[in-house]
Amino acid sequence: MQVMVISLQIPADREYPSIQEALQWNHCRAFFYMWASGSAGVFAHTEKMEAKMVMTGARIVIETLLEHGVDTIFGYPGGSVIHIYDELYKKRGELRHYTTCHEQGAVHAADGYARVTGKPGVVIATSGPGATNLVTGIANAYLDSSPVVAITGNVPTHLLGRDSFQEVDISGITMPITKHNYIVKDIRALADTIHEAFSIACSGRPGPVLIDITKDVQTGTTEYEPSGCPTIHLPAQKKPADLDEKELDEAVQLIQAAERPYIYCGGGVVISNASEELLAFAENIDAPIGLSLMGLSAVPYVHPRFLGMVGMHGRYGATKILHESDLLIAVGTRFSDRSVGNKAEFLRNRKILQIDIDPAEIGKNLEVTLGLHGDAKAVLAALNSRMPRQRHAAWSRVVEDMKAHPDNNLEMDPARLTPQSIMDAVCRRMGEHVVATDVGQHQMWTSQYYRFKKPRTFITSGGLGAMGFGMGAAIGACIGSGKKRTVLFTSDGSFHMNMNEMATAVSNGLPLLVVLLNNHALGMVRQWQTLFFDGRYSHTMLDRRTDYVKLAEAFGAQGYRAETNEEFEQCLDAALRVQAPVLIECLIDSDERVLPMIPPGGSINDIILK
Amino acid sequence: MQSNQFIVSLLVSNHAGVLTRISSLFARRSFNIESLTVGVTQDPSLSRMTIVSWGDEYLREQIVKQLHKLVDVKKVQLMDQDRIVVRELMIVKIKLEDGKLAEVMQAVNAYRANVVDLSPSSIAVEITGEPTKLNAFLNFLSKYEIIEMCRTGPTALGRGSYCLENEP
Numbered sequence: 197m198q199v200m201v202i203s204l205q206i207p208a209d210r211e212y213p214s215i216q217e218a219l220q221w222n223h224c225r226a227f228f229y230m231w232a233s234g235s236a237g238v239f240a241h242t243e244k245m246e247a248k249m250v251m252t253g254a255r256i257v258i259e260t261l262l263e264h265g266v267d268t269i270f271g272y273p274g275g276s277v278i279h280i281y282d283e284l285y286k287k288r289g290e291l292r293h294y295t296t297c298h299e300q301g302a303v304h305a306a307d308g309y310a311r312v313t314g315k316p317g318v319v320i321a322t323s324g325p326g327a328t329n330l331v332t333g334i335a336n337a338y339l340d341s342s343p344v345v346a347i348t349g350n351v352p353t354h355l356l357g358r359d360s361f362q363e364v365d366i367s368g369i370t371m372p373i374t375k376h377n378y379i380v381k382d383i384r385a386l387a388d389t390i391h392e393a394f395s396i397a398c399s400g401r402p403g404p405v406l407i408d409i410t411k412d413v414q415t416g417t418t419e420y421e422p423s424g425c426p427t428i429h430l431p432a433q434k435k436p437a438d439l440d441e442k443e444l445d446e447a448v449q450l451i452q453a454a455e456r457p458y459i460y461c462g463g464g465v466v467i468s469n470a471s472e473e474l475l476a477f478a479e480n481i482d483a484p485i486g487l488s489l490m491g492l493s494a495v496p497y498v499h500p501r502f503l504g505m506v507g508m509h510g511r512y513g514a515t516k517i518l519h520e521s522d523l524l525i526a527v528g529t530r531f532s533d534r535s536v537g538n539k540a541e542f543l544r545n546r547k548i549l550q551i552d553i554d555p556a557e558i559g560k561n562l563e564v565t566l567g568l569h570g571d572a573k574a575v576l577a578a579l580n581s582r583m584p585r586q587r588h589a590a591w592s593r594v595v596e597d598m599k600a601h602p603d604n605n606l607e608m609d610p611a612r613l614t615p616q617s618i619m620d621a622v623c624r625r626m627g628e629h630v631v632a633t634d635v636g637q638h639q640m641w642t643s644q645y646y647r648f649k650k651p652r653t654f655i656t657s658g659g660l661g662a663m664g665f666g667m668g669a670a671i672g673a674c675i676g677s678g679k680k681r682t683v684l685f686t687s688d689g690s691f692h693m694n695m696n697e698m699a700t701a702v703s704n705g706l707p708l709l710v711v712l713l714n715n716h717a718l719g720m721v722r723q724w725q726t727l728f729f730d731g732r733y734s735h736t737m738l739d740r741r742t743d744y745v746k747l748a749e750a751f752g753a754q755g756y757r758a759e760t761n762e763e764f765e766q767c768l769d770a771a772l773r774v775q776a777p778v779l780i781e782c783l784i785d786s787d788e789r790v791l792p793m794i795p796p797g798g799s800i801n802d803i804i805l806k
Numbered sequence: 807m808q809s810n811q812f813i814v815s816l817l818v819s820n821h822a823g824v825l826t827r828i829s830s831l832f833a834r835r836s837f838n839i840e841s842l843t844v845g846v847t848q849d850p851s852l853s854r855m856t857i858v859s860w861g862d863e864y865l866r867e868q869i870v871k872q873l874h875k876l877v878d879v880k881k882v883q884l885m886d887q888d889r890i891v892v893r894e895l896m897i898v899k900i901k902l903e904d905g906k907l908a909e910v911m912q913a914v915n916a917y918r919a920n921v922v923d924l925s926p927s928s929i930a931v932e933i934t935g936e937p938t939k940l941n942a943f944l945n946f947l948s949k950y951e952i953i954e955m956c957r958t959g960p961t962a963l964g965r966g967s968y969c970l971e972n973e974p
């Protein structure tokens with residue numbers, strides 16, 4: 197391994213591009229993270245380091261994390277990671293560790309943190325149950341392409357494979373839900389493994405990486421070379437390829453030939469920070485934009501180009517116009533069944549240009565006319581620079597008319613306390629804050645009604661649809677956004693799954709606003725039972741007697757209850773006066789439905805509007 | 807070989823768990839796997855795998871792309887069947903009935919197989935070749951009683967300059 201100890205004096209007034217130049221020269225990852233996050237803390241750290249020291253594995257874990265610019269960790273201690281926690285104790289000034297109530301909360305928090313900051317989220321858990329408690333969160337990060345680095349301890353190497361106390365094969369368990377994973381049994385491989393894990397989690401299409409470290413590796417010692425400049429271990433063929441000029445030209449031709457182009461984006465646009473390029477592109481080719489659930493917040497809700505969400509609970513106009521387009525330009529989306537519905541209808545009379553950083557996504561779920569492999573931001577920028585400006589007057593009129601179409605109207609009764617009025621009231625006060633959700637109707641209402649202004653402000657479990665995601669994710673998101681007030685929309689079902697994390701929010705004084713839409717039901721499943729099972733409400737009406745106000749208070753938070761719009765406004769005003777966790781229970785009708793809805797496998801022709 | 811069969815060759819890191827990653831990928835994505843062979847290469851850090859699979863154009867493309875995403879997969883290539891040498895090894899043990907040895911030996915010679923074991927009541931024959939040749943030999947042997955047999959599954963190498971390394 198090539199070692200470089202670099203100390204850079206960065207004058208505070210120096211422009212970032214010059215640092216970037218230095219980065220390119222050094223090919224240095226840690227610097228890059230810090231540069232990306234706008235902090236120069238790592239430079240100071242690097243200067244302090246000396247070459248070659250004998251260290252324990254546990255210490256190496258902490259040192260490598262610091263080298264990667266990590267300053268925040270979520271986790272839960274235990275016997276198999278006790279040595280790592282001991283080292284954490286020594287570095288508590290540099291590394292802030294948040295202890296959740298359950299490892300699931302910790303991994304969702306790391307995920308939420310990663311989504312808000314764009315930096316890798318780190319979670320630590322002990323062997324056995326600690327590790328298995330991570331599984332849902334890792335799967336969640338995998339399906340939503342979130343860079344999470346999970347570190348677990350395991351039993352000493354000589355006890356592996358003997359069903360020892362708290363031994364599980366967590367790398368085996370997580371193999372299909374991680375981008376890659378490791379079990380480290382040789383201390384000499386430890387540092388490089390951690391460096392490689394960070395490279396893999398953050399490069400290309402991001403995703404979770406798990407490192408399982410046996411206890412003897414943590415307690416053993418080896419000579420460690422603090423490089424301050426971790427080598428990037430990405431195998432050459434895993435590095436993103438350069439854009440293909442020929443394909444770009446073909447794409448330009450395809451777009452120029454289109455009369456009714458439509459841009460449809462997913463989470464890739466958010467991950468790639470491509471919002472600016474996207475809006476410029478839409479302007480350039482004169483096309484409307486529809487977003488998948490994961491794509492939400494990539495463009496401002498009120499932007500004239502934005503038609504709304506596409507998919508099962510997408511906006512009528514967004515889906516209808518998509519079905520009238522002759523070219524669909526898909527950016528950073530995998531065409532999930534929840535957004536596509538009936539494939540044949542989705543493809544009918546339409547060419548598809550798919551842009552994705554993961555070549556395996558191109559053509560995976562839908563047959564496409566042309567695929568462009570590359571980072572969304574780079575591809576859109578390249579297209580923008582090549583595209584002569586397009587105008588589609590007739591198409592624009594169709595699009596504008598659609599916005600005023602009665603079926604495009606999402607209004608709910610303004611007199612009652614409805615999901616819409618709730619979203620509205622919160623949004624008026626906190627339009628730029630980060631909003632997380634759990635899973636169910638409330639999640640869809642958030643995606644339909646919340647007027648997002650800035651990218652990375654909508655944190656939701658898209659691919660996995662994991663109830664219980666919300667509390668942990670909101671905690672991580674709140675911490676990632678510098679402890680700015682963060683909203684969680686949840687409901688009685690989901691909240692009960694991981695409400696324990698209220699305690700974490702209280703312990704850490706996080707200004708979390710939990711808005712619980714209580715419909716006394718597993719609303720989303722109940723809605724399906726209403727629509728497709730003749731109202732046979734099998735196990736979806738929960739006779740919970742939970743007093744949420746008292747519950748919040750019992751956790752040491754504040755609790756409010758609202759039954760009307762006036763009450764909710766008052767509760768909100770009161771909630772915003774405190775810099776601590778607050779829960780507001782909103783009583784809504786059990787029969788409130790998420791509409792429109794395209795039944796699974798259906799098309800716009802099957803849309804249920806009322 | 808079935809008409810929609812294809813061969814994928816891979817260079818993978820030679821360490822524990824790689825085979826699991828690959829077979830679990832095939833299982834979870836419902837990719838077909840006909841056979842898989844693996845062995846170390848001249849570079850001890852790398853193993854070479856030959857996977858025989860079958861399916862349509864879509865599956866071929868997805869298999870290659872999904873394999874390519876695995877960190878341990880250094881190189882993956884759909885092999886052009888006209889430019890490769892394919893070989894498989896089979897060992898068959900058949901029951902030797904009185905007076906049949908000469909007849910069996912004739913077939914063994916005709917197929918350029920080798921006798922690897924002979925006992926008063928059985929004979930074991932090893933044969934290497936294209937899978938079709940092995941099938942034909944096996945077909946011929948079916949008139950005897952096959953006690954047990956094993957096949958390695960095909961392994962393949964490009965001819966001449968057609969190598970896993972220097973193909974784009």
Ligand SMILES: Cc1ncc(C[n+]2csc(CCOP(=O)(O)OP(=O)(O)O)c2C)c(N)n1
Pocket residue numbers: 634635636637638639661662663664686687688689690691713715717718719720721
């Ligand atoms: C962990 C988990 N279990 C089960 C489900 C299936 N499921 C999807 S939505 C839903 C109901 C959610 O109820 P609630 O959290 O009260 O939200 P609501 O739909 O009422 O807004 C269920 C059970 C799921 N998505 N995740």
